[in-house]
Amino acid sequence: MPIIGLSQENIYVVRYGGPFGYIKPWTAVRDAITYSQTFLTPSIVEGMRQKLEVSAILRHRLRHYGLDIQQERTQSAGWKIERKQMNRQLSIIERGVMLQPTLSLAFQTAEDADKAAAQHICLCRNEDILLPFEVLEMTVNTFDALPGIELIFELTPDAFLVGFNRFVEATPMYGHLVIVDEDDVEEKLG
Numbered sequence: 001m002p003i004i005g006l007s008q009e010n011i012y013v014v015r016y017g018g019p020f021g022y023i024k025p026w027t028a029v030r031d032a033i034t035y036s037q038t039f040l041t042p043s044i045v046e047g048m049r050q051k052l053e054v055s056a057i058l059r060h061r062l063r064h065y066g067l068d069i070q071q072e073r074t075q076s077a078g079w080k081i082e083r084k085q086m087n088r089q090l091s092i093i094e095r096g097v098m099l100q101p102t103l104s105l106a107f108q109t110a111e112d113a114d115k116a117a118a119q120h121i122c123l124c125r126n127e128d129i130l131l132p133f134e135v136l137e138m139t140v141n142t143f144d145a146l147p148g149i150e151l152i153f154e155l156t157p158d159a160f161l162v163g164f165n166r167f168v169e170a171t172p173m174y175g176h177l178v179i180v181d182e183d184d185v186e187e188k189l190g
Contacts, residue, residue, distance in 0.1 A: 010137050011058060011106045012113035016130035021064070021101035021123040026163035035096035036067060039151040040103075042173045043165045044124065048105070052116045059106035061180075063148030067096035098123075103130055106143055147182050151175040 023037040075088040107113045117132045158176040
């Protein structure tokens with residue numbers, strides 16, 4: 001399904017990959033079990049745009065090969081006073097981390113794609129580095145057939161709240177998911 005307002009001209013796609021990645025869901029604060037969010041919110045994409053210093057990121061598609069459950073030691077938010085010392089209690093949470101994530105970012109110009117392809121990006125944490133491995137020119141229809149998950153930043157009847165935009169005075173962010181499975185690719189291109 002082509003996105004409204006996007007021409008059918010060619011776009012330039014930079015593909016990034018890495019061994020693991022984690023996107024913290026906005027509802028996951030202090031949860032004991034936190035699965036990695038599998039889509040990028042508008043503020044995450046805007047943060048990437050600013051880091052890459054490009055004019056716009058038109059589209060994105062995120063794909064991974066499963067989640068690995070890892071334990072992480074955390075400190076509580078509150079302080080406890082014991083024997084004239086202030087301490088924070090420790091606990092362990094389980095996080096689901098994406099394995100082998102691949103992120104495709106689409107740009108309007110070859111210049112923006114070249115600038116982006118010369119840099120690494122992080123999904124949400126500094127240790128989740130994704131490196132560029134491919135730059136492609138393709139049609140919007142070809143991009144639509146890429147396997148993975150994309151949050152379309154439109155308020156539609158199918159949209160749901162995905163957080164609050166840290167770049168725009170904490171305004172609510174909405175979107176609806178487009179999920180393209182490997183099996184759907186031949187059908188979309190055929």
